[in-house]
Amino acid sequence: MEQQVQLLPLSAGDQLWAHAIAMETGIQVASCYQCLRCTNSCPVSTFMDIKPHQAVRLVQFGQREKLLESSAVWVCLSCEMCSTYCPNEIDVAGLMNHLKNSVISSGRKPAEKEIALFHEIFLDVLHKYGRINDLQLMQRYKWRLLTAGNLPPLDEVRKDVKLGMSLFRRKRLRLLPERSRAVKEIRALLHHYGR
């Protein structure tokens, strides 16, 4: 069933949005003729509140707020099916990515807060070690979820512990994070972009 998206009145700033995106990313939403190939090829479009083709449409109409508040951009897998199938070579996956970046840089609370949290911690770990350590990442992530009052069910915790033990026995879990030799340089470079 096609979901109806209700349009809000346009402001002058909104109208310039599609143009700004084109300038910044080269993505020309104007050439979209709503054929729905992007949405039909998307493996998770059924789980999205705003479908890929609707996202493109909303950019055409300058509906910035609606998009930045949607959970769809966070459900997106970045699998690039949409961009590959689009007959007009519109980089829909790139657009989704750009939207994620816009949510973060505008200081908004992402619709899926756990997702943003995940990315944020990912960056923290990278900042500290120059490379990512999955154990650290998962630990911090689960810890932050816990402290935010999201208690996982007990048997889930038990299963995680069991998995951890089995990984450890198979020497698949390193307890010390791997560091890049250039962690200072990496930190300095990330710092340049506001981290």
Next chain:
Amino acid sequence: MKYAFQRCCTTPIFLKQYELSTNAVLEKLGVEIVDIKDMSCCGYPLRNYNFKAHVLSSARNLALAESRGLHLLTMCNCCYGTLKHVAHMLQENEKLQEEINELLAREQLTFQGSIQARHLLEVLYHDIGLETLKRSVVRTFQGLKIATHYGCHLLRPRHIIQFDNPFSPRKFDQLVELTGAESINWASKTDCCGSPVWGINDELSMDLTATKLSNAKKSGADYLCVACAYCQLQFDRVQQLLLARRTAACRLPSILYPQLLGMSLGIDEKVLGMHMNQLSIDMAEMLCARIGTAGSPGPCVHV
């Protein structure tokens, strides 16, 4: 042949066998790899968060390889896709390249675009070549049915990656077939494995994986074969969880391509880290012909 090596962040911790088997196969084939210790994460996870920082991260690794005049070899699809994407963007966008190079200059580095990021499969297929590989094969897997799993960033976006046809790819299948195994046709071979939402929306991630597993199984596969760190984690680690959590889940172990090729080249399975896979793979069954009565392995075939 010599390459700089982009190490994936995930492999040293969760997938040591991917590095072990890759090293063993490349060594056997006379390929030298240089591990540049100053390299960092490829920037893939950053792209959802801070576009420029992700570009910088990749550009820095590319520049490090470039400073040594070496192409950059990676075995992870996410690293590969990111490095290629960033190299493409920098070459297309002069302003972006200037901005990034200004930052890289602090470390006396510069991106000029003289080297490329290469995926392990690309190196095997194009740089070494199918014929050379075939000549090196000492053991074959007759009658074994393998479902190849390409992974998103080995195929898409098509104008940047250009490794194979994104709609009906063949190169990975050919690489599997040179080991004597049969590469089966299955419907969701080019779909996403579900890994990007693991840890974010576990149920959705497991649903995507479960659908793929049952699809491959129904198409007659004995094993999955992958060439991406995240795909393997999904099909090995997450599948194990799936089997524990869901009653109706079907079991289909996944093997890393360098493990499969390595066995075919006569490398010891210990060296290939076969025992480190979470879902164990029956070696005897893999190596032996399964033609004849179903379930009973036939004689091993040596070429």
